[in-house]
Amino acid sequence: MLNSALCTIAPPDLLGWLALEGSPKQREAAVRALATSAAMRSQRAVMGQLSRRLNVHTGALMGAALDTGERLSVYDNEKHGRPFLPGVLVRGWEKPPVEDEAVNQAYDGSNATYEFYRDLFGRSSLDGAGMELISTVHYGVAFDNAFWDGSQMVYGDGSGRIFQVGGLTRAIDVIAHELTHGITEFTAGLVYSKQSGALNESFSDVFGSLVKQHGLNQTAAEANWLIGEGILVPGLGAALRNMAHPGTSHSGDRQPGHMDDYVDLPDDNDPRNDNGGVHINSGIPNRAFALAATALGGYAWEKAGRIWFEVLTTKLRPTTQFDAAAHATVDVAGTLFGAAEQEAVHNAWKEVGVLS
Template identity: 40%
Template sequence: MCNNRRNPVNCILPPYILEKIDQTNNSDLGDQIVLTAQATARFRSKRASLNEMTKKGKAGFLRTVSGDTDLEGVLPKPKHLIYDAGGLPITPGELIWKDGDPAPKDKDAKNVLNGATQTWKFYYDLFKRNSIDGIGMPLTQCIHYREDPRKPFSNAIWDGEQMIYGDGDTIFFDSFTRDIDIIAHELTHGVIDYSAKLEYKFESGALNESFADVFGIMVKQRAKKESVKKSNWLIGQNILLGDEYALRSMKEPGSGYKNHPGIGDDPQVAVMSDYINMSQHQDNGGVHYNSGIPNFAFYVAAFNCGGNSWDKLGKVWYAAMTDKILMKKNSKFLDARNATLTKAELLFGKASQVYKAVGEGWDAAEVK
């Protein structure tokens, strides 16, 4: 599974979904557990090396460029590289699209190009952040990946350097390129690698997951021009087959899917009184179970602010996530509450509706 306690590879499917699939009587579906574990092993050593490089300052870690131009005074643009693994366990595969080429014909290539473009524009337009690392890192994406050429692969992975997408099994999962919020979620894990560096375990890992969901939903809402009241607040609505299913709900954690024929009920929690204490061997200490708590806090804060989530509240969450003093690698939910309140006060004032809404959000999630 996507579980390496020291240097985890970030995948969109939580372990509890994969475990439910493994409990089915379908051996082909059960193989997804093995395939995901194999994929994680393939990328684990590279992720560890990249993390070590950033610690030593060899990968431009935490460098950002502010303002409207890059280091050469040219208006930044996203840099795209789309590769096709061709159903093989190779990355990045064959280069099939780069900037300046005609529009891609492959529907998955179209999806990842749109998703990555919208994510880049979100971060640059609102925060003047030039790509994942802040200094123009190419958005490298690999589609049609399989760990076993004979079997489809069901996951989306940020491996520390590139995005990797499976095509889904067509039984429970569609292509993992279909949801813009999933693409933005995984790319945001990269932003976290270059900012808060939240350790992927226990509360800090749940915050890592939550920040990725928060920015994933905001990218989707901005692309669809949805207000906080118009949005359905669902993550992964299209990759989980069936109109009534989604991977997660930020509005009502634990309701993403109910009575699903293969994976049962969504086990996420929304408030601290329901926090699930787990060992590090279980979902890295419950990072996907408990990320519903800060997710719910953000939803309530956004709803109480009104309007568009990204206009004001997005600025607060981004400022908190990228502040390496307020948000450290082992930060907990209460640290996130304090960081977002501090940024809300600095940006909008203690008497503002934004500050009030941020406090109300964390109060609703019982983080006090």
């Protein structure tokens, strides 16, 4: 099953909050970001419906003809927006760095993510079959978002009012987060709504954080578990999310860290409701992973990451809920490692109130 939702790094509830409560400049930037994202989401929904009817992947309808057979490529949208995707090819596979730092950051982040999945989990790109990673930078004018559209990565420059200018390509965990939505689309197909959508977001945060930790050679104990650290303007906060301590990353952060505080929201067209709380309630499984990884010790990708990767790619259904995902990680921990690891994973989910 292919998920037709547009997966963006900027939580729509944050943009919705800023559209109402931010400074005049923030309100303007937030409204622009919401409008642009809504237009892309509409196109993504139509392509998703067509892909299901035709039984082809969305990428075949949204740009697969651009696939050059190489590992990755980076294009420049030149601030033209949606009609000009992917844009002008600026840097192809194994080509030297260019003067545009956003191009080089998108290239390096995509390559690091590709090699992380290949070297640690034996997966060849997002689809498991060597799919080219296509990225577009300088999307639109001062666009405050980055997203996986079902066939490629797209990065705005940031307005300096919500996201720092250049921040969205600078953060490798943001790049890996969005690319991981592609793996989820090819495997679990988690529906982007309520708990299944929160799991979709959480798995992207998990592997976004692991790619960052791997690049920094950090153990689980050494990691700060921040997603998008330093990409928001300073007045808003330190990061987009804090996996270890949900609800503490920025001034509009509503993430709970326990099921007692689960935010039951409708999945409607109000961005403040965040597709039923997919970015908001992802704090619960996020914290479970951070707790499990820390309890298991060492590098988080060695045990916790292997467990979560196996579950994402082989054990989930599109409508999987928190409890089923938790039980799957516990079972896989026992299969891959043993009783002690199984207990550590179970205790992590128990601490966030998902398991008893």
